[in-house]
Amino acid sequence: MLYLGIIGYPLSHSISPRIHNAVMEYLRIQGRYLAFEVKPSELKDAIFGAKALGFTGLNVTIPYKEEVLKFVKPVGEAKLAVNTIDLRKMEGYNTDIYGVEMAFKNSKLEVEGKIALVVGAGGAGKAIALALMKMGAKVVLTNRTESRGLEAVRELREYGECIFYPMEKIGELKIDIVANATPVGMKGFSSGIPVPEEILKPGMIVFDAVYNPVETPLIKKAKEIECRVVSGLEMLVYQAEKAFEIWTGIKPPVSLMKKVALEALNFQEK
Ligand SMILES: NC(=O)c1ccc[n+]([C@@H]2O[C@H](COP(=O)([O-])OP(=O)(O)OC[C@H]3O[C@@H](n4cnc5c(N)ncnc54)[C@H](OP(=O)(O)O)[C@@H]3O)[C@@H](O)[C@H]2O)c1
Known part of the structure; x- marks a missing residue:
């Protein structure tokens, strides 16, 4: 067995x-x-x-x-x-790193040279950041608890370029990709979105590690704004x-x- x-x-x-x-x-x-x-x-x-x-x-x-x-x-x-x-x-x-790489690969969206904001510094945050770095993105990581975010960035820097940015200042950034690696939007946790709505722009790539519900509040909002979306369900399966x-x-x-x-x-x- x-x-x-x-x-x-x-x-x-x-x-x-x-x-x-x-x-x-x-x-x-x-x-x-x-x-x-x-x-x-x-x-x-x-x-x-x-x-x-x-x-x-x-x-x-x-x-x-x-x-x-x-x-x-x-x-x-x-x-x-x-x-x-x-x-x-x-x-x-x-x-998880392979899961994220495959999710983006299947979406056929270009990541190379893009600036990616990763929200969250736990296991998923670090996996998503590293996968995006391996695909050629420049990663900016933010986290509710600054000390944990800084520590994650310190660990990730062994693999390439990655910086920390405080959550309250992310509106200042020019970003191509937003990736949620927090449970915000997960069924039974919260129905909110993990970033201020104003940072989402048409054409931006939005990825949500949360896959339950399949269409998370972030993915729903991103589609309304005409962002291109990548589902956390792909990451889960791969x-x-x-x-x-x-x-x-x-x-x-x-x-x-x-x-x-x-x-x-x-x-x-x-
Ligand atoms: N699709 C997939 O295959 C896949 C794989 C892995 C994980 N996930 C999902 O990704 C999410 C994170 O998982 P994890 O393993 O990385 O968890 P984790 O190690 O516990 O980290 C959680 C992260 O979310 C942040 N966070 C928690 N509650 C928050 C809130 N209310 N507002 C803002 N930030 C908050 C934490 O910030 P602090 O440091 O401030 O606490 C931390 O950065 C979960 O929903 C999980 O289901 C999906």
Whole structure:
């Protein structure tokens, strides 16, 4: 049996179990992907407990992507944040970066040479910033808590050009891409948008890591203003593709994963 799972807190929004269980069923792999809401005080026990129980791997989500670095060895860029653990080797990977790269690649929108504002400095913020940097964008990162934003920029600078800008001053910037990496707009969290509406301009590229609802308040507003949009659902599906490949060595069917994700979210929206 292949045992996989996701840990986070809270975890009510995750559709990863639906995606990975559908893949295992399609590939006729006997296994189960389960969601575990783990309290902060029990994070270490949860990871080592899953390993002891014979789990192959775990996904890690909000708010533990950086915290788990205390317990696993990061592979490459995962030293910024870990979203996938291979429990057999106690190694941590970051497949969110690949997820963002694929989301932009599929959108066919040009990123090279553009100025990108990334809002958020957690695991998703750092993954999105790095993916955009790798695609040739100049990244400006902002965050509600300045100290955390500055620390994220310090870490990201190892990989290329990236600066911090305080949230209250982002109206001064000339930006081509806005990427949300905060939970603002997520179902059950808030129905707001993470940036002042005035900074959105026609033709701008707007990406939202939030994928539940599929059309987030930011994406809705961006479409009204005639921005070009990239969905967080693409990031979700491609980070899942890469994670499954790390755990099993098998490339899963992405079209099936997208279909299942959309079905799960449409169902949740009703
Ligand atoms: N599409 C995908 O595949 C994908 C992948 C990863 C994450 N995500 C989504 O991305 C979001 C962030 O995830 P994460 O793992 O990076 O979480 P995280 O590590 O906990 O970081 C959260 C970030 O959001 C900021 N934030 C939280 N509440 C805020 C608010 N009310 N106003 C402004 N900023 C706020 C935090 O700022 P402070 O430092 O000030 O607290 C921090 O920068 C989540 O909604 C998650 O579901 C999506």
